Amino acid sequence: MAATSKKSTLAKRRESAAYKVFKYFNYLFLWLVAACCVLPMVHILALSLSQRTFSDAGLVGLWPKGFTFAAYEYVFQNQMFFITVKNSVLRVLGGVTLTVFVNILLAFPMSKDKKEFKGRPFFLAVIVFTMFFSGGMVPTFLLMKQLKLYDTLWVYIIPGAVNTYYALLMMNFFRQLPREIEEAAKVDGCDYFGVLLRIVLPLSTPVLATIVLYAFVGHWNSWFDGKLYSATSMNYPLQTMLYDMLQTLVSGSMSQAEALEKLGGTSVSSAQIFITMLPIMAAYPFLQKYFVNGIVLGSVKG
Numbered sequence: 001m002a003a004t005s006k007k008s009t010l011a012k013r014r015e016s017a018a019y020k021v022f023k024y025f026n027y028l029f030l031w032l033v034a035a036c037c038v039l040p041m042v043h044i045l046a047l048s049l050s051q052r053t054f055s056d057a058g059l060v061g062l063w064p065k066g067f068t069f070a071a072y073e074y075v076f077q078n079q080m081f082f083i084t085v086k087n088s089v090l091r092v093l094g095g096v097t098l099t100v101f102v103n104i105l106l107a108f109p110m111s112k113d114k115k116e117f118k119g120r121p122f123f124l125a126v127i128v129f130t131m132f133f134s135g136g137m138v139p140t141f142l143l144m145k146q147l148k149l150y151d152t153l154w155v156y157i158i159p160g161a162v163n164t165y166y167a168l169l170m171m172n173f174f175r176q177l178p179r180e181i182e183e184a185a186k187v188d189g190c191d192y193f194g195v196l197l198r199i200v201l202p203l204s205t206p207v208l209a210t211i212v213l214y215a216f217v218g219h220w221n222s223w224f225d226g227k228l229y230s231a232t233s234m235n236y237p238l239q240t241m242l243y244d245m246l247q248t249l250v251s252g253s254m255s256q257a258e259a260l261e262k263l264g265g266t267s268v269s270s271a272q273i274f275i276t277m278l279p280i281m282a283a284y285p286f287l288q289k290y291f292v293n294g295i296v297l298g299s300v301k302g
Contacts, residue, residue: 039062041277041281042062043060043061044270044273044274044277045064045274046060046061046062046063046065047060047064047266047267048071048072048267048270048271048273049064049068049069049071049267050064050065050066050068050267051065051066051068051070052266052267053066054066055266055267055270056266070267071267071270071271072271074268074271075242075245075268075271075275078241078245080233080241081238081241083234083236084233084236084238084240084241084242085238087153087235087236087237088219088220088238088239090153091153091156091157091219091237092216094153094157095156095157095160095161095215095219096212096215096216096219098157098158098161099160099161099162099163099166099211099215100208100211100212100215102161102162103162103163103166103167103170103211104170104196104201106127106162106167106171107167107168107170107171107174108174108196108200110123110124110127110167110171111172111174111175127167127168128164128168130164131164131165140159141228141229144159144229149229150229150231151229151231151232151235152235153235155225155229155230156219156222156226156229156237166211166214166215169207169210169211170207170208170211173204173206173207174200177200177203177204181199181203182195182199185198185199213284216279216280216283217280220238220276220280221239221276221280222237222239223237223239223242223243224240226240226241227240238276242272242275242276245268245272246269246272
């Protein structure tokens with residue numbers, strides 16, 4: 001007995017030592033991954049705060065050289081900057097709200113069984129079909145003009161309200177919720193809308209937060225639809241305006257020659273990149289705790 005207990009004690013000590021080694025290597029690996037994510041952003045910030053002599057020569061690392069706010073002053077002095085910021089904020093607020101609302105209404109009935117919703121297989125096939133086939137750029141452009149959405153802020157919000165990936169992710173999350181809870185609510189007199197509002201949505205915070213984050217990033221980072229669906233820069237989102245500003249600097253037109261000589265394309269583009277990252281960097285920490293659960297639980301069932 002004494003020999004057996006001694007062997008078990010030695011085994012525990014060996015397991016404990018192995019676990020400690022694993023833990024330290026795991027911490028080291030996670031710190032390296034975090035550094036790979038954070039250091040490029042620090043480098044971009046340093047470039048945006050450096051003079052052209054150092055930034056264009058590739059001499060800037062993680063700390064600014066020739067510290068200056070000239071690149072940010074150049075961006076903020078443009079009156080269109082604040083107009084496009086307003087457009088992007090309105091787009092994000094309207095787009096995220098409508099996307100979440102519409103996809104909830106789509107995903108909830110699709111989460112029911114075939115017996116409860118007889119048309120589910122047909123509608124599910126139609127939804128999946130749209131993931132692989134679309135009308136194309138030119139037909140979509142003509143459709144936006146026919147619907148009187150061209151050169152309005154609604155063209156950024158309405159067409160992308162129904163997102164197949166979001167709907168399927170939300171549908172699978174709803175399907176893994178216990179059916180007994182819904183049945184108990186129906187026994188108490190709740191209809192489908194009552195079950196959705198009082199039971200399903202309060203339990204779906206992880207997937208809703210995930211959809212909000214995805215939709216927010218998608219709307220905020222989008223720039224090409226601004227060039228495609230806006231006739232004037234007054235309806236540009238922020239990303240499209242920054243793209244045009246960068247193209248003007250790179251082209252080196254006569255009106256921008258002095259700014260290009262003083263600032264350089266590297267500093268200005270870095271300032272633009274950092275400005276566009278700020279809202280996402282500010283929103284992600286509040287939604288991160290729901291992110292993993294929303295992705296994993298929403299992808300379990302089909």
